[in-house]
Amino acid sequence: YNMGSCVLRAVGDTKRPLYFLITSSLLNIVLDLLFVVVFHWGIAGVAVATVLSQAVSAMLVCAALMRAEEAYKLRIKSIRMDMALCRRILLLGLPIGVQQSLTAFSNAFVQSYINAFGSAAIMAGWSCHIKIDQFCILPVMSIGQSVTTFVSQNLGAKKLERAKAGVRTAIYMGTGLLILICVILACTSGQLVKLFNRDAEVVYYGVLFVWLTIPFRFFSAWNQTYAGALRGSGNTKASMLIMLFGLVICRQVYLYGITRFVNNVYTVGLGYPVGWICCGLLSRWYYKHSGWEETYIGQEKI
Known part of the structure; x- marks a missing residue:
C-alpha cells in the first residue's frame, strides 16, 4: 500500500x-x-x-x-529487478530512513531525562503531551510530503521558479496551520490531556508540557517544508544532516548541558522546541543560501 x-x-x-x-x-x-x-x-x-x-x-x-x-x-x-534504478532509489531513500531511525532513537533519550524525575505523574503527563504532539505534526508532515512531489514535478518540467513559489506557499500554509493548531491547543489543552488520563496531577503536567511547546511549533513548518523541497530536488543527504543536527545533536547537547545546572521539568520540557528551532533556522538558511537549485541544474536533472 x-x-x-x-x-x-x-x-x-x-x-x-x-x-x-x-x-x-x-x-x-x-x-x-x-x-x-x-x-x-x-x-x-x-x-x-x-x-x-x-x-x-x-x-x-x-x-x-x-x-x-x-x-x-x-x-x-x-516486473524485473533493475539494479541501476535500485541503486538510485537506495541513494535517495536511505538517508531518509537513517534520519527517521536516529530521530526516534534520540526521542528515547529525551524520555530518559523525563523518567529521571521519578514521578509517575510527570512521566504520564509527558506521554500525553507526546500523543498530542504526534497529531499536531501530521498536517505539516503532509504538506512537506506534498512539497516533495510538487518540487520534483516542476524541476522535471524545468519550472524552477514555480517550484520555489510552491515552497513559499507551503511555508505560509504550514505556519498558518500551526498557528491555528496552537490556538486550539491553548484553549483545549486540559480537555485534550484528559482524553488520555484524568488524574489531576497528570493533567497538570500534560498541560504544562503542551504550553511549553506552543510558542515554538511554527518552526516545524519550516523543518518539514524545506526538507520536503530538498528531497524533491534529490538532495536527501542535506535534509538528513540538517534534521540530525537539529533534532538529535542540538537537542541532546542542550539537555545534557542544561540538566547539569538547572534540572527541572521546564528546562527538560523545552528540549523538543530547542531541536525544532535549530532545525528550522538551519533548514531555512541552507535553502536560501546553499545554491541547491544551481547544483540540481548543474547535474542536468532539469
Missing part, C-alpha cells in the same frame, strides 16, 4: 490513497469486533484483522495501478 500510494501521489492522485486507507481502517474496526467480540479470538483476532485490512488496502492500490493507462501502469508480468 505504501509503495503504491506513493506512486499515485507522485502523479497528483492524492484522493484514492486516502479512500483506500479509510476503507482499510473501517474494515479493521469491523473485523476487530467480529474476531474479538463474536469469535473470541483475543489478541490473535486483532492481529488477523490488522493483516487482512492491510492486505485489502494493498490490493486496492495495486488494482488502481493495474487499471491505469499512463506510464506508471503496473504490469505484473513485466
Whole structure:
C-alpha cells in the first residue's frame, strides 16, 4: 500500500490513497469486533484483522495501478529487478530512513531525562503531551510530503521558479496551520490531556508540557517544508544532516548541558522546541543560501 500510494501521489492522485486507507481502517474496526467480540479470538483476532485490512488496502492500490493507462501502469508480468534504478532509489531513500531511525532513537533519550524525575505523574503527563504532539505534526508532515512531489514535478518540467513559489506557499500554509493548531491547543489543552488520563496531577503536567511547546511549533513548518523541497530536488543527504543536527545533536547537547545546572521539568520540557528551532533556522538558511537549485541544474536533472 505504501509503495503504491506513493506512486499515485507522485502523479497528483492524492484522493484514492486516502479512500483506500479509510476503507482499510473501517474494515479493521469491523473485523476487530467480529474476531474479538463474536469469535473470541483475543489478541490473535486483532492481529488477523490488522493483516487482512492491510492486505485489502494493498490490493486496492495495486488494482488502481493495474487499471491505469499512463506510464506508471503496473504490469505484473513485466516486473524485473533493475539494479541501476535500485541503486538510485537506495541513494535517495536511505538517508531518509537513517534520519527517521536516529530521530526516534534520540526521542528515547529525551524520555530518559523525563523518567529521571521519578514521578509517575510527570512521566504520564509527558506521554500525553507526546500523543498530542504526534497529531499536531501530521498536517505539516503532509504538506512537506506534498512539497516533495510538487518540487520534483516542476524541476522535471524545468519550472524552477514555480517550484520555489510552491515552497513559499507551503511555508505560509504550514505556519498558518500551526498557528491555528496552537490556538486550539491553548484553549483545549486540559480537555485534550484528559482524553488520555484524568488524574489531576497528570493533567497538570500534560498541560504544562503542551504550553511549553506552543510558542515554538511554527518552526516545524519550516523543518518539514524545506526538507520536503530538498528531497524533491534529490538532495536527501542535506535534509538528513540538517534534521540530525537539529533534532538529535542540538537537542541532546542542550539537555545534557542544561540538566547539569538547572534540572527541572521546564528546562527538560523545552528540549523538543530547542531541536525544532535549530532545525528550522538551519533548514531555512541552507535553502536560501546553499545554491541547491544551481547544483540540481548543474547535474542536468532539469
